[in-house]
Amino acid sequence: MTASIINKTFKSIVAASAALIMAASVAACGPSAATPSDEGSTGSDSSSSSSATARTLDEIKKSGKLKVAVFSDKAPFGYVDKDGNYAGYDVYFAERLGKDLGVDVEYTSVDAAARVDVLTSNKVDITLANFTVTDERKEKVDFAKPYMKVALGVVSPENAEITDVDQLKGKTMIVTKGTTAETFFEKNYPDIKLQKYDQYADAYNALLDGRGDAFSTDNTEVLAWAKSNKGFKVGITELGDKDTIAAAVQKGNKELLDWINDEIDKLGDENFFHKDYEETLKPVYGDEVDPDEIVVEKGVVD
Numbered sequence: 001m002t003a004s005i006i007n008k009t010f011k012s013i014v015a016a017s018a019a020l021i022m023a024a025s026v027a028a029c030g031p032s033a034a035t036p037s038d039e040g041s042t043g044s045d046s047s048s049s050s051s052a053t054a055r056t057l058d059e060i061k062k063s064g065k066l067k068v069a070v071f072s073d074k075a076p077f078g079y080v081d082k083d084g085n086y087a088g089y090d091v092y093f094a095e096r097l098g099k100d101l102g103v104d105v106e107y108t109s110v111d112a113a114a115r116v117d118v119l120t121s122n123k124v125d126i127t128l129a130n131f132t133v134t135d136e137r138k139e140k141v142d143f144a145k146p147y148m149k150v151a152l153g154v155v156s157p158e159n160a161e162i163t164d165v166d167q168l169k170g171k172t173m174i175v176t177k178g179t180t181a182e183t184f185f186e187k188n189y190p191d192i193k194l195q196k197y198d199q200y201a202d203a204y205n206a207l208l209d210g211r212g213d214a215f216s217t218d219n220t221e222v223l224a225w226a227k228s229n230k231g232f233k234v235g236i237t238e239l240g241d242k243d244t245i246a247a248a249v250q251k252g253n254k255e256l257l258d259w260i261n262d263e264i265d266k267l268g269d270e271n272f273f274h275k276d277y278e279e280t281l282k283p284v285y286g287d288e289v290d291p292d293e294i295v296v297e298k299g300v301v302d
Contacts, residue, residue, distance in 0.1 A: 052122030054250040057101075057259060060125060065106045067124040068094045072109035073201040074221060076284045077130045080109075089280045090128045093147065093247075096272065097126070100263060111198045113178025116140045119250045126260070127248045130218065132180045134243075142251055144260040145299025146244035147273050152181055153219030154236035155207070155226050162214045163235035168192045174212035176203050181216040184240045207232070220294065224284045244301060261299070268298030 060066055070090050071078035078088045086107045098105035110118055110129050118124045119141050132150065133143050154173075156162040162171075172193045175182040185192055195212045197203040204225065207215045215222065219237055226232045249256045267273070277291045292302070 052120070054119075054122060054253040054256065055125055057255055060256075061101060061103060064103050066094075066098045066101055066103050066126070067106050067108065068097075069108045069110040069115060069118045069124040069127040069129050070094065071112075071129045071200065073199055074130060076224065076280055077221070078128070087280070089148070089276055090130055092276045092280050093273075094126070094128050096267065097260070097263060111178070112176045112200070113198065115178065115248070119248060122250065125249065125256060130245055131248050132218075132243045133246050134180065134183070136183075137248070140251060141248040142253060142257050143246040143248050144257055145264045146246040146296050146301060147264065147299070148245040148296055149242060149294055149301065150218045150220055150245055151242050152184060152216055152236075152239040153222040153234050154214050154216045154239060155222040155232055155234045156214035157210075158231050158233045160213065161233050161235040165189060165192075165236070165239070168214065171213040172211075174203050174206050174215040176200055176217060179217060180240070180243065185216065188240075204229075220281075244296065264299050268300075271297060273297055 055063070070086060070088075072080045072086070074088070076088050078086070078090045081087045091107075094105050094107070108118060108124050110124075110127070112129070115127045115129050115131055116137065119127055127141070131137075131143075133146060137143070154162055154165075162168060168189070169191060172195050173185055174195045174197065175185065177196045177198055182194065182196065185194055195206065197206060200217070203215055203217075206212055208229070214235075216236075216239070219234070219239075222234050223237070226234050247260055249260070273295045274291055274297070277295050281294065282291075
């Protein structure tokens with residue numbers, strides 16, 4: 001996503017994002033998978049020392065439920081709405097997967113650093129929690145074809161706006177554990193102090209309370225949040241590599257992985273992820289954003 005398009009995005013975000021962000025703070029009503037309390041986190045997602053055997057497609061169908069891990073506090077991608085229902089870009093996709101399998105979807109609310117663990121422990125069949133594909137994560141889980149593109153952004157108070165990473169020297173950057181933002185800053189800027197939180201809602205509250213100088217996560221998210229929170233601005237709109245986001249399954253679960261990839265191919269024929277964008281992201285980003293800067297169809301990245 002180019003900086004110019006991201007800046008245009010920031011100006012065009014509509015008031016609808018406020019409702020989505022507020023909804024993200026609502027407590028999830030389904031199962032949850034908390035982040036393992038490891039204050040010495042290195043930025044990589046945790047994983048169990050042993051793996052339970054993943055369910056087969058037949059077992060999933062016979063159970064009548066597809067178990068999916070999603071965020072409950074990351075609007076507009078995965079959150080709990082005012083009615084207590086899961087919603088967002090990832091959830092829209094999960095619902096279609098369940099429909100095409102002929103089963104209901106059972107959601108598990110997951111923290112960022114637990115996205116690998118819920119797969120290795122077989123608590124869920126699929127992780128669809130805005131999961132960025134990285135080489136390190138590929139060693140622990142199998143990723144399906146991507147359905148979205150993203151980069152990092154940095155949001156900070158307008159009266160102390162961070163527009164360059166060098167401004168963070170001697171200051172505190174807020175990050176969420178187990179995210180690409182945590183890994184990026186630990187690897188490239190070890191001198192910047194990181195203040196880590198398990199949940200996105202806690203990280204945003206820390207920024208609101210002045211416990212840190214800035215917060216970094218996906219640019220697509222911080223742009224919406226800044227518009228909904230007066231006095232904050234995204235001074236760095238694109239940082240690090242341009243990455244992709246994809247569904248993940250337990251390592252070696254080829255049967256489910258192949259089915260998801262085939263499904264993504266078929267959904268591409270109907271422009272499914274653009275429809276997903278229209279329903280879940282357009283109300284946030286408005287009409288001036290080119291969906292092709294975010295959406296990936298058939299797993300093909302331009």
